[in-house]
Amino acid sequence: MTALDTSKVSIKTSLAACFGRNLYEQPGAHEFLQELSQSAQEVNIQQGGYIFKEGDPSDYVFIAISGAIMLERSSPKGARHVFAFLFTGNLLGLSEFTVYSFSAVALTGATVVKINKRLIQNIFERHPKIAKSFHDFTTHVLHYVLDQMYILGQKTAPQRLAHFLLDMDTRLGRSSGQFYLPMNRIDIADYLGMSLETTSRSFSNLKKRKLIEIESSHKIIINDRAAILEFIDE
Amino acid sequence: MTALDTSKVSIKTSLAACFGRNLYEQPGAHEFLQELSQSAQEVNIQQGGYIFKEGDPSDYVFIAISGAIMLERSSPKGARHVFAFLFTGNLLGLSEFTVYSFSAVALTGATVVKINKRLIQNIFERHPKIAKSFHDFTTHVLHYVLDQMYILGQKTAPQRLAHFLLDMDTRLGRSSGQFYLPMNRIDIADYLGMSLETTSRSFSNLKKRKLIEIESSHKIIINDRAAILEFIDE
């Protein structure tokens, strides 16, 4: 755990992703960064480690700098629900409740910036523009989640997986058409609301349709994005 | 379309539901209400009418005062997705995009307060506490949606319906155990991600299990809430 170096490129990039590209032009931005460098911390989490667990007091907000993070909850009967995968620039943990309602686990070694929630609230009260940037970000999340709801509710297993892989291509591979999946099949299954076996079969199905190539079980290649979009909308 | 009477009890109640119970104690609240009474409007929509449609410029925000409202989107292939039902005190239409990404239709005759988006933004910039109340509200929505995602992904059709009915009991019947559903079977189907027939069969299924009584197709009675919760968690 080390104090925050807000001049690092990786950190700048992640902050901009969270609070808007134009963060650095906002009035109050300088002050905000100064306060961050004083009281926020850079934290490393090893693979498999928890950033926080369901029920922990929600005193901090985290911004992912590197690595992959999975958000999960468990139901009364012990079934697990994975509801998000987070990467560089994604934010986690902001909620008005006093405890986290889900756990955050590192799928790979990960680095996060840890910010006291009060500090954030304080900044928001003094700098409405930053608050607005952040609020817009929340709206984006809501849109994203609504899409996810639609996919879960109305699509077949291979279509859901195809949608997921396009999303991963965008977020992990910068739409380059190739990426390495940091999560395993059962994580994907619990995210897409299907069984481990169906997930595996759906991978095979997409491969058979020549929509994807599976270089190794975690290395995926997407050659024809348009064809996949077509397939999802069928 | 008439100017807004902010002294009406129904309107006060709905505003408080949106901006927090303690709205009236917040600094700036008085000013906020004054501006609303000047520039916001009370609008009545008849059954089946649209409050706005997908693609309309998103210049206004609406707060439901009475009646039932359904939010829907349609996919490229024409399939419809219902993603929310809104009642008294619920807010709709706030988004940072310039057009609405969904349509809002009145299931019953409905009354809404129509507020210029700019006015809201302006208030938020000047009164951080009100902005925070509102942002907390958004977080609640996000929580609600995450539950919905879990239900859609992991539960059987009768369980999904049971969950939906408990939600309706809370929101429509104030947890009294009886309520009148303002939407029809196909709306529920498109909301829960299943076919019209499966929805109907799920109603019959819950009735056969004695978890609900169906007084008429739209009037539902829930006697044992705990038993239903048990059933959902199975």
Added chain:
DNA sequence: CGAGCCCTTGATGCATTTCAACGAATGTGG
């Protein structure tokens, strides 16, 4: 009183889950 809409129910086929087996990759202790 008939038309149209909504809800229900039955029959059939298909998609997904579940149970089960096996191969590949990785790590462990002899």
Added chain:
DNA sequence: CCACATTCGTTGAAATGCATCAAGGGCTCG
């Protein structure tokens, strides 16, 4: 360094839940 256990992914076969196709009943409204 090799047998062995363990984890993860894939695939097959059987069972199940849901969608689809189809028919009929109840209700409302002209």
